[in-house]
Amino acid sequence: MKKNLVLTVLALCTLLPLKAVEKTVDCGSKVKITATPAEGFVFLHWSDDVNQTNPERVFENVQAALEIKAIFGKQLTITISAEEGGTVSNTGGTVMLGDVIEVTASVTDDCYEFIGWSDGETSPTRSITVTSETATNIVAKFQRKTFKFIVTSDNDEWGSVQISYVTE
Secondary structure, three states, rough: OOOOOEEHHHEEEEOOEEEEEEEHHHHOOEEEEEOOOOEEEEEEEEOEEEOOOOEEEEEOOOOOEEEEEEEEEEEEEEEEEEEEEEEEOEEEEEOOOEEEEEEEEEOOOOOOOEEEEEOOOOOOOEEOOOOOHHHHHHEEEEEOOOOOOOOOOOOOOOOOOOOOOOOO
């Protein structure tokens, strides 16, 4: 007497609803499962083994019911750059939705100062959690320092003073 077993494969991604594929297989069967990512997504691993990154698996001589999840992720491109006067410690690249990117903006010229990031953050050192589902560009903003240069005359009737740039 053949024993029937239920093989359930679930697709899991934080952006998509859970979707299961279920098939009843005979005991002793050889079964192949395949995970196929949708456009813009990648297969990461199977729920029972994070090192199992091959989207195809074969189970020999099935002796028990199985429930396993295919773990998918969304790949995005994040670009981190700096305006004139500074640099960033991490320029981004291809990342996964949910990744955390550590970055520090640094001044490279004493005549500039860090004034914030293009997304409104103000700390030069930050963690960016990738939550946007589209490519992102974040810029460290720097501005040239300015100073008041005040020169006065002790007596306006006896002489005057001027300020001008020297361009030699």
